[in-house]
Amino acid sequence: MQLTLLGRAWCHLCDDMHAAVLPLVAAHGAVLVVIDVDADPGLEAAHGDRVPVLFLGVPDGGVELCHFHIDLPRVSAALAATAGRHAADPEIC
16 A cells, blocks of 8 residues: 655645655555655656645556645545455455
8 A cells, every 4th residue: 555745855845744644654554655746757747836746556547635735534534445445355456
């Protein structure tokens, strides 16, 4: 189970979202991947100034959970639902 956070090194909103999501990641046994959009021209073109963005899964094919500010209820629910599917079917990644 993976969350992907798109952000920038100099972005205070990105820092805030990163700090807010870490307890949820730990509580649900998820993995958090942080990507600097400025290091990837495709992601920078796609997201521009619309960061931070948090995805369940990967940006290309995952589910966008929130942007700019964390939506704790939505992220928690998505992680719980994904964990429930993993428990029911261990083949789901």
